[in-house]
Amino acid sequence: MSRYRYPSIPESQVTPRELFESRRRFLNTGLALGAAAVAPGLLWPRSSHAWQGVLEARLDTQLPSHDLAGGEAPTSLRDITTYNNFYEFGTGKRDPETFAHRLVTDPWSLTIEGEVDKAGTFALEDVLKHQELEERIYRLRCVEAWSKVVPWIGFPLANLLKRHEPTSRARYVVFESIHDPDNLRGQRRSVLDWPYREVLRIDEAMHPLTLLAVGLYGEILPNQSGAPIRLVVPWKYGFKSIKSIVRISLVEERPPSSWEERNPEEYGFYANVNPQVDHPRWSQARERRIGESGRRETLMFNGYADEVAHLYAGMDLQRHY
Amino acid sequence: MDRRTANNLFRLLVLVGCSAPAAWLGWQWFFGDLGAVPGEAVVHFTGKTGLILLLLTIAFSPAFRFTGWVGFMAARRQIGLWAFFWLVAHMLAWMGLDQYWDWPWIRREMVELPYIRYGVAALLLLVPLAVTSFERVRKAMGWTAWHWLHRLIYVAAALGVTHLWILTRADYLLPMLFAAVLAALTLFRLIDAAIHRQ
Numbered sequence: 168m169s170r171y172r173y174p175s176i177p178e179s180q181v182t183p184r185e186l187f188e189s190r191r192r193f194l195n196t197g198l199a200l201g202a203a204a205v206a207p208g209l210l211w212p213r214s215s216h217a218w219q220g221v222l223e224a225r226l227d228t229q230l231p232s233h234d235l236a237g238g239e240a241p242t243s244l245r246d247i248t249t250y251n252n253f254y255e256f257g258t259g260k261r262d263p264e265t266f267a268h269r270l271v272t273d274p275w276s277l278t279i280e281g282e283v284d285k286a287g288t289f290a291l292e293d294v295l296k297h298q299e300l301e302e303r304i305y306r307l308r309c310v311e312a313w314s315k316v317v318p319w320i321g322f323p324l325a326n327l328l329k330r331h332e333p334t335s336r337a338r339y340v341v342f343e344s345i346h347d348p349d350n351l352r353g354q355r356r357s358v359l360d361w362p363y364r365e366v367l368r369i370d371e372a373m374h375p376l377t378l379l380a381v382g383l384y385g386e387i388l389p390n391q392s393g394a395p396i397r398l399v400v401p402w403k404y405g406f407k408s409i410k411s412i413v414r415i416s417l418v419e420e421r422p423p424s425s426w427e428e429r430n431p432e433e434y435g436f437y438a439n440v441n442p443q444v445d446h447p448r449w450s451q452a453r454e455r456r457i458g459e460s461g462r463r464e465t466l467m468f469n470g471y472a473d474e475v476a477h478l479y480a481g482m483d484l485q486r487h488y
Numbered sequence: 489m490d491r492r493t494a495n496n497l498f499r500l501l502v503l504v505g506c507s508a509p510a511a512w513l514g515w516q517w518f519f520g521d522l523g524a525v526p527g528e529a530v531v532h533f534t535g536k537t538g539l540i541l542l543l544l545t546i547a548f549s550p551a552f553r554f555t556g557w558v559g560f561m562a563a564r565r566q567i568g569l570w571a572f573f574w575l576v577a578h579m580l581a582w583m584g585l586d587q588y589w590d591w592p593w594i595r596r597e598m599v600e601l602p603y604i605r606y607g608v609a610a611l612l613l614l615v616p617l618a619v620t621s622f623e624r625v626r627k628a629m630g631w632t633a634w635h636w637l638h639r640l641i642y643v644a645a646a647l648g649v650t651h652l653w654i655l656t657r658a659d660y661l662l663p664m665l666f667a668a669v670l671a672a673l674t675l676f677r678l679i680d681a682a683i684h685r686q
Contacts (some may be wrong), residue, residue: 254659258659313525321601429658448602457524462588
């Protein structure tokens with residue numbers, strides 16, 4: 168099977184970031200001047216690259232950064248973007264890197280519906296313009312017993328949900344990923360019941376650690392990492408952190424999440440990182456940190472127990488895994 | 489081309505075909521092309537190569553039956569030993585590159601994890617086959633005993649496919665393919681034996 172290979176360029180031929188950006192600024196200025204001169208009154212269609220421009224401008228500003236991974240060095244960008252589970256592109260770890268260019272992310276809209284007072288479908292740039300962005304460095308622990316440290320850029324999910332005013336009947340938040348089998352080759356086979364779906368309890372969704380990410384390492388989120396907007400729930404196994412979200416529904420009764428539906432014995436609804444509850448087929452006591460040799464001990468709630476343990480007070484975590 | 493030259497050429501082809509993946513793997517390792525977790529890539533690659541060669545070893549007898557060409561029988565021991573080599577490499581890669589020679593954990597995983605148990609059992613069953621594969625041992629054992637013993641390859645292959653099956657998370661395409669090939673080969677063997685008994 169032949170596979171597309173990214174051409175590798177020697178370091179000496181890579182344009183330095185400042186040069187690249189000054190060229191972009193130069194071009195943008197030129198374009199703006201030209202447009203202002205030639206086309207006053209002409210309405211430029213802004214359907215394409217609508218949110219990317221908005222986000223790029225925001226990423227160029229100094230964003231607050233919060234280290235929530237105990238000072239550990241982030242995993243390299245290369246490792247973060249070349250070793251992924253994103254079954255929409257295939258089940259191999261390198262399939263997302265190879266095939267993610269087929270994902271069309273701009274224009275993008277997000278539907279917010281169900282038990283909210285302000286439901287609707289919103290262009291991503293309109294969603295973003297109300298949100299303060301920040302960098303958050305989180306540990307990420309996959310159910311397959313590997314982990315990374317990831318510098319995300321995003322905003323708390325709670326800030327978005329509050330804007331849409333959940334009703335008192337909103338007990339769960341359901342997320343749905345894009346469904347586009349023409350471009351997402353993994354969706355042509357029913358490995359999972361597409362589109363991918365994840366669910367959080369409303370208090371988990373409103374928790375300040377729960378993030379909607381739109382950036383990584385100071386740049387727009389790469390497609391294979393779940394562009395343009397994805398969930399990050401750092402105390403749960405990675406599969407809960409759904410990628411490329413198109414729909415958020417607030418509901419009273421919850422549907423099963425995709426992996427839970429596929430195999431409820433192995434992938435629970437809560438899926439909290441817990442070294443004491445093994446996956447039926449492998450141990451969850453240790454993990455492989457990508458980029459390191461050897462194994463580390465897995466931390467309860469992935470090291471976020473102080474912040475989130477109270478959400479599960481009194482629950483039997485062996486049963487509610 | 490006389491028969492002996494043809495057999496030798498085929499044996500050479502098996503030699504190259506079974507050792508080339510090692511060269512490829514070494515090349516990829518050296519140039520850092522095995523991805524973010526090269527140790528895992530080595531474990532997966534050696535396991536798949538070993539299982540494919542194990543199934544090919546089994547397939548050499550029906551290939552001989554269908555074509556009547558003795559070259560398959562002449563190369564069967566070699567490919568069987570290559571399968572054993574790759575599966576031993578698979579286990580060593582798992583111990584060293586996945587478990588980092590952490591013996592208490594290796595022991596624990598062997599005891600607790602079913603897919604590891606199946607894999608170890610498959611490899612243990614192949615040890616007597618590899619040991620008795622040499623001409624002198626075969627002669628000393630006698631043809632009948634040797635033949636019976638070497639039917640263990642079907643059991644080992646079934647354990648190997650089971651090992652792959654139960655470590656798969658969601659995409660069963662590959663284990664189903666291996667299982668189908670093994671089922672077809674086993675079926676052929678049973679039918680062939682029934683016909684020859686009459």
